Amino acid sequence: xxxxxxxxxRNLSFSFGENxxxxxxxxxxxxxxxxxxxxxxxxxxxxxxxxxSGIIEPHSGDVLAFGGLLSDFQDKISxxxxxxxxxxxxxxxxxxxxxxxxxxxxxxxxxxxxxLIRLSDQAIQTMGLEGFENKQIGQLSGGQxxxxxxxRALASNAEVFLLDExxxxxxxxxxxxxxxxxxxxxxxxxxxxxxxxxxxxxxLFLDEIxxxxxxxxxFGSANEVINSPELRRAFGFPGMGQMH
Amino acid sequence: xxxxxxxxxxxxxxGVVLISISTAAVGCFLYVQKNALxxxxxxxxxxxxxxxxxxFSATRDLLWLSIxxxxxxxxxxxxxxxxxxxxxxSRDGAMAVVLSSMFGLGIVLxxxxxxxxxxxxxxxxxxxxxxxxxMSSKDIRIIGLISCGIWLLLITNYxxxxxxxxxxxxxxxxxxxxxxxxxxxxxLAAISVAIGMQTAxxxxxxxxxxxxxxxxxxxxxxLVDMILLAVVFAIIGGSAGTLCSYxxxxxxxxxxxxxxxxxxxxxxxxxxxxxxxxxxxx
Amino acid sequence: xxxxxxxxxGCLVAVNGAILGSVLLLRRMSMMxxxxxxxxxxxxxxxYLITSSRGSFAMLFGAIGSGIIAATLVxxxxxxxxxxxxxxxxxxxxxxxSIGIILLALFAGQVKLDQDCVLFGxxxxxxxxxxxxxxxxxxxxxxxxxxxxxxxxxxxxxxxGFRPLVLCAFDKEFARLQGxxxxxxxxxxxxxxxxxxxxSFQAVGAIMVMGFFxxxxxxxxxxxxxxxSLILLSSSIGILCVVSGFYLAQYLNVSIAGCxxxxxxxVFFSALASKLYLKLNLSPVRNT
Numbered sequence: 001x002x003x004x005x006x007x008x009x010r011n012l013s014f015s016f017g018e019n020x021x022x023x024x025x026x027x028x029x030x031x032x033x034x035x036x037x038x039x040x041x042x043x044x045x046x047x048x049x050x051x052x053s054g055i056i057e058p059h060s061g062d063v064l065a066f067g068g069l070l071s072d073f074q075d076k077i078s079x080x081x082x083x084x085x086x087x088x089x090x091x092x093x094x095x096x097x098x099x100x101x102x103x104x105x106x107x108x109x110x111x112x113x114x115x116l117i118r119l120s121d122q123a124i125q126t127m128g129l130e131g132f133e134n135k136q137i138g139q140l141s142g143g144q145x146x147x148x149x150x151x152r153a154l155a156s157n158a159e160v161f162l163l164d165e166x167x168x169x170x171x172x173x174x175x176x177x178x179x180x181x182x183x184x185x186x187x188x189x190x191x192x193x194x195x196x197x198x199x200x201x202x203x204l205f206l207d208e209i210x211x212x213x214x215x216x217x218x219f220g221s222a223n224e225v226i227n228s229p230e231l232r233r234a235f236g237f238p239g240m241g242q243m244h
Numbered sequence: 245x246x247x248x249x250x251x252x253x254x255x256x257x258x259g260v261v262l263i264s265i266s267t268a269a270v271g272c273f274l275y276v277q278k279n280a281l282x283x284x285x286x287x288x289x290x291x292x293x294x295x296x297x298x299x300f301s302a303t304r305d306l307l308w309l310s311i312x313x314x315x316x317x318x319x320x321x322x323x324x325x326x327x328x329x330x331x332x333x334s335r336d337g338a339m340a341v342v343l344s345s346m347f348g349l350g351i352v353l354x355x356x357x358x359x360x361x362x363x364x365x366x367x368x369x370x371x372x373x374x375x376x377x378x379m380s381s382k383d384i385r386i387i388g389l390i391s392c393g394i395w396l397l398l399i400t401n402y403x404x405x406x407x408x409x410x411x412x413x414x415x416x417x418x419x420x421x422x423x424x425x426x427x428x429x430x431x432l433a434a435i436s437v438a439i440g441m442q443t444a445x446x447x448x449x450x451x452x453x454x455x456x457x458x459x460x461x462x463x464x465x466x467l468v469d470m471i472l473l474a475v476v477f478a479i480i481g482g483s484a485g486t487l488c489s490y491x492x493x494x495x496x497x498x499x500x501x502x503x504x505x506x507x508x509x510x511x512x513x514x515x516x517x518x519x520x521x522x523x524x525x526x
Numbered sequence: 527x528x529x530x531x532x533x534x535x536g537c538l539v540a541v542n543g544a545i546l547g548s549v550l551l552l553r554r555m556s557m558m559x560x561x562x563x564x565x566x567x568x569x570x571x572x573x574y575l576i577t578s579s580r581g582s583f584a585m586l587f588g589a590i591g592s593g594i595i596a597a598t599l600v601x602x603x604x605x606x607x608x609x610x611x612x613x614x615x616x617x618x619x620x621x622x623x624s625i626g627i628i629l630l631a632l633f634a635g636q637v638k639l640d641q642d643c644v645l646f647g648x649x650x651x652x653x654x655x656x657x658x659x660x661x662x663x664x665x666x667x668x669x670x671x672x673x674x675x676x677x678x679x680x681x682x683x684x685x686x687g688f689r690p691l692v693l694c695a696f697d698k699e700f701a702r703l704q705g706x707x708x709x710x711x712x713x714x715x716x717x718x719x720x721x722x723x724x725x726s727f728q729a730v731g732a733i734m735v736m737g738f739f740x741x742x743x744x745x746x747x748x749x750x751x752x753x754x755s756l757i758l759l760s761s762s763i764g765i766l767c768v769v770s771g772f773y774l775a776q777y778l779n780v781s782i783a784g785c786x787x788x789x790x791x792x793v794f795f796s797a798l799a800s801k802l803y804l805k806l807n808l809s810p811v812r813n814t
Contacts, residue, residue, distance in 0.1 A: 055413045074417055081413055089608065090276055090410050091467045100410070103403045104418045136465030152414075280613040281557050330802055333551075333744055336612075340556035341744045344737035345791025351734070351784030359779050373627060447564070447733075451620030458613045495631055499624035506621035513607050 003067070006031045006160050006191040007052055007077075011061035014047050021047040023214050025061070029160075034182055034192040034205055036222070039212035040235055045195045046082070046164055048212060052193065053079040053162045065160070075104075078153035082164045083145070088138040094148050095133040098123055101156035123155035127181065143174030150181065161185060161192045179205045199226060253490050256376045259384050260482040260501060263440040264452055266391040268478035269398055270436050271453035272471045273429050275461060276409050281336075282321060282430070283453035285343045286437040287446040289320025291350030294371060294441070295357060302362060306383045310390075310438040317434030320346055374445030376486070376497035387439050394432050398471075401428065406467055444498040451502040456481065459509040462516050477512075481505035528653045531667050533772055535652050536786060538673035539726045540764030542680050543738030544746075546722055548756045549684065549715060551743045552695040557612065558597075559739045561619035562716060563723045563732045565596035567626030570724065575633060586724055593720025596622055597713060649772075649782040652729055669729045676725045683718055684757075687711060692753050730783040737787035738764065745794045748801050767793060 005028045012025040022044035029035050029052075037045045050056045052063055054070050054077065065073040078101075092100075098120045099112065106112070112120075124133060127147040132140060137148060146166050153161055161182075167175050182192050183205060196202060202209065202222055209225040211218040211234055218230040225231060267283075274280050293316025294309050301308060320342050327338035370378065379387075398405070404425055407415040412422040433453070440449045460473035485501030550559050566589040573588025596618050604614040657665040665671070684691070690711050693701040702708050719739075726735040746759035771786030778785065 053413075053417075055416060074419075077417070079413060079417065081411065085413075086411065087276075087278070089610075091461065091464050091470050092406070092410055093465050096466060097410075100403075100407055100414070101418075103407060106403070108400045108403065134465070139465075275610065275613055278610050278612060280610065281616050284557075284560065284616060327798065331748055331798055333747060334554045334556075336554050337551050337556045337740070337744055337747075340560060340736070340740040341791070341794060343560065344740050344787060345794065347733060348737050348784050348787025348791055352778075352780045352788050355781035355784060356778070448620055448624060450616050451624070454613050454616035454620070458609050458617055461609065461613075462607055492632075496627060499627040499631075502620050502624040503628065506617065506624075509617060513603075516607070 004031055005029060006066065007070075007193070008064040009048075009052065009061065010064070012048070012051050012058045012063070013060045014044075014051060014056065014058050020044075020214060022051070022212070025212075025216055027210055027216060027219060029191060029193060030208065031191050032186060032189050033207040034186050034194065035208045035210065036194050036196045036202055036206035037210050037212055038196055038199070038202065038225075039217075043213045043234075045197075045212055049079075049162050049164055049193065049195050053077055055079060075156065076159040077162065078156055078158035078160070079162045080146070080149045080153060080164065080166065083142075083168055086137075088145070090138075091136065093134050093136055094124065094129055094140070094151075095120070097137060097148055098151045098155050101152045120151075120155045123151040126154060126184075127151040128177075141174065142169050142171075143177055146170070146174075146178055147181065150185075154185075159190055161190060163192070163194045165195050165197070167196070167198065175201070199231075202226060252377060253486070255379055255381060255384060256490070256497060257483060257486045259379045259387055259443055260376060260486050260497065261479055262384070262387050262391045263436070263443055264456070264478035264482035264501070265475050266394045266436045267440055267449070267452040268456040268474040269395065269471050270429070270433050271457040272460065272467065272474050273398075273405060273409065274433060274453060275457040276467065277426075277429065280454045280457070281339055281450070282324070282433055283437060284450035285320055285324060285339045285346075286317040286434050287441065287449045288343045288350070289346040290314075290317045290434075290438055290441055291371065291446060292316050292346055292353055293319075295350060295353035298362070299353065299357060306439075306442060307386050309442070310386075310435075313438035313441060314431075314434045316346070317437055318431060321430040321434060370445070371441055372446050373496055374441070374443050374448065374498035376443045376489075379443060383442075390435060390439050394436055397428070397432060401425065402468070405429065444501065445496075448498045448502050451505060452478070455502070455505040455509050459505070459512045462512055477505065477508050481508050529772065531653045531670065532649050532782065533769055535667065535669050535673060535729050536649060536768035536772060536782075537765050538670065538677055539730055539735065539738050540742065540768050541761050542673070542677055542722050542726065543735065544742045544760035544764045545680050545684050545757055546715075546719060547739035547743040548746070548753070548760055549691050549695070550719070550739065551747055552692065552753065552756075553715075554695075556740055556744075557615055558600075558716075559719060560736055561596060561600065561615045562593050562719045563727075563736050564619040565622040566593050566720055566723055566727075566732065568592050568622050568629060569595075571626055571629040571633070575629075586721065589724030590717055590720045592622060593716055593723070594713060597716035649729055649786075669725075672725050673729070676722060680718060680722060683714070687714070688753075691715070734783045734787060737790055741787065741790035741794055742767070745790070745797050748797055763793060764790070 007029040009025055009027045013023050014021050025048060037048055039045055051058045054074055063070045065077065102112065102116050102120065124130060127150055129144060129147055129151060132144060137145060140148060166178060170178065186192055203226060206222045208220065209222050210216060211225050211230055213234045217234050218225050218228050271283065274282055290313035293312035297308055297312030323342045324335065324338045327333055327341060328335040404420050407418060407420055408422045408425045415422055437449050440452060444452055456474040456478040459477050460470045464470035464473055481504045482501055485504040486497055488500040488504065489495040489497040550556055569588035569592030570585055573584040577584040599618045600614050603609050603617065604611045652667050652669055657668045657671060690701065690706045693706060694708050694711050698708055723732060723735055730738065742760040742764035743756060745763050746756050750756045750759055767790045768786055771789040772782055774789060775782040775785035
């Protein structure tokens with residue numbers, strides 16, 4: 001593992017029953033880059049992301065983080081779930097959501113210290129959510145909802161941000177905002193890994209792309225992958241890059 | 245105001261309020277878990293346990309019957325999870341399956357008790373509608389203690405419970421085991437149903453879990469506020485219900501408590517409408 | 527003869543339950559069944575207070591009325607106040623049931639509806655409720671006749687509504703686009719459910735009847751692959767459990783309805799266990 005990498009997957013495999021979702025995947029994710037995991041539906045994108053985050057245990061292979069075991073660096077890795085996985089009616093405000101990332105450092109009787117409150121307020125500010133702190137999360141717009149979860153990840157001091165289809169349901173303006181924020185996170189020296197399906201704007205913000213179809217078809221810089229013959233092969237017909 | 249010094253009334257009032265505040269708090273957690281009907285399943289699932297304890301020990305002691313009830317309630321909630329996870333039956337179907345089979349088993353055991361002339365069996369069928377007046381002051385002490393225990397566990401684990409309910413993947417990152425805390429919620433629900441059974445009755449204890457939480461949910465955008473408001477509603481509803489049943493002779497307490505809580509719910513929705521209307525007209 | 531009466535009544539209840547219960551299970555509305563069987567109580571009491579007769583048409587209307595009111599309120603509270611559906615179901619049926627109990631207690635002198643009878647019913651009393659014409663002709667117990675009419679109604683309803691009901695359960699949006707009145711079918715199903723609950727409750731009790739609706743279809747659902755076979759298999763399971771449950775109850779000297787339901791539950795859990803065992807043998811890797 002080179003010192004320049006944040007996550008390293010070695011021979012990862014995971015299957016649902018008889019069907020392998022991902023098979024023998026070995027990838028090295030570079031620090032300070034935005035990496036896209038792309039591929040057709042059912043190619044195992046979300047499964048790979050979940051294995052990388054440690055939410056699910058791979059059936060074989062392992063994940064290394066910053067040169068050590070993933071479980072030792074779990075607090076450096078934050079996972080932002082797919083939108084449909086979240087109960088937007090849950091009675092929780094933006095402020096409380098961001099502060100959930102700090103719960104671990106507190107005993108049940110301890111209150112938030114001034115330092116922790118500053119940390120969470122700063123994260124809210126960075127994501128441009130001032131004035132929405134006391135709103136219930138269901139009352140936010142789609143873009144704000146994504147940013148609220150990113151703020152939680154920021155507050156927890158994460159180094160690696162894993163996002164599963166963050167652009168689903170966002171309009172053009174919100175997409176642009178989110179891209180700007182992801183770039184900002186990268187420019188602060190953190191790493192971002194995104195499951196993404198839209199090739200039309202992939203080159204705009206992704207530094208590297210992993211083309212996935214159960215196994216890694218192609219891994220390289222964004223332009224390299226988008227113009228590669230493997231891309232056409234993955235989607236089964238030419239010109240797939242213009243879809244969506 | 246002579247009822248304020250009537251010991252029976254005070255007893256019933258204290259019992260009902262103590263039960264309502266613990267069911268209301270647990271109910272809020274079940275509500276956000278989208279599992280509000282678990283209370284109904286537990287209430288019916290408790291019956292076989294109670295009758296088994298009675299058949300084997302012939303005791304009517306609240307503590308022992310509650311232990312039996314809790315155990316069979318836990319078995320029921322485990323079975324619901326098992327069926328929902330291992331077969332293609334939905335959670336809703338799994339609850340109905342467990343509820344009706346446990347109820348059937350309970351009826352078989354009850355008829356067994358009745359056929360075999362067990363001593364001391366009068367009032368066992370009170371479990372269906374509850375008989376608050378039958379509570380002794382020893383029962384109140386037990387209920388109070390268990391309620392305190394439930395609250396203590398909820399307060400000390402509040403943040404963890406919030407995390408696993410809202411985002412269990414994130415909770416896992418934080419080193420919290422979702423299964424452990426989910427089963428904590430089921431266990432506390434089973435215990436609060438078990439101690440409430442004899443007062444509110446199996447058929448109506450579900451309301452004490454659902455109604456205050458639903459009435460509070462309309463107003464609150466934070467879980468902790470929701471719990472506190474639900475407890476306030478539960479205390480008001482519980483006291484009002486006890487008063488109503490005391491005012492008219494031979495009136496069952498449980499149904500009145502449920503109706504009072506439902507009134508609070510509808511008043512609360514009405515107020516919310518008026519509040520929203522006043523906001524938009526401004 | 528007594529055994530024959532009881533088994534016939536039990537089988538009729540089981541067949542009705544299996545047919546309606548299959549539809550409910552497919553629509554993921556099993557707990558709605560629990561709600562409706564509780565919620566018909568106030569309607570029954572009010573109908574009884576007005577007409578002061580048991581087994582009249584007024585009771586049917588009372589039950590249908592409060593069943594429909596319950597179903598409407600559940601939808602109303604769920605949609606208007608953003609209360610989750612389960613909570614709204616739980617809230618409505620407990621409230622209606624409590625109102626029923628309070629009415630029973632208020633008019634205890636006038637209402638001869640026994641609480642126990644409403645809840646548990648007793649199949650053993652079925653043969654006592656004979657329909658003897660003025661000429662002295664014995665036509666057998668009343669419940670057989672009412673249940674027979676109910677069965678005809680339920681079979682007609684499900685045969686007529688088979689496609690829309692299945693489609694609504696499978697894909698509501700598609701059904702709506704196809705021009706099916708989803709709401710209308712929902713409420714008609716609730717109506718049939720109330721009707722079935724009120725017709726069966728005198729024989730098996732209002733809450734017991736739920737077991738007849740839920741358990742056989744759930745058992746059958748573990749094995750079948752089409753809706754038709756679901757209905758057929760669950761009816762057969764229901765009938766088998768009624769017959770064997772009756773004799774088991776005689777042998778153990780316990781409640782007949784309770785025994786039938788317990789047997790149904792036992793069948794379900796053994797079916798689930800054996801299925802899981804077989805499945806484990808076929809494919810040892812199972813992930814969640």
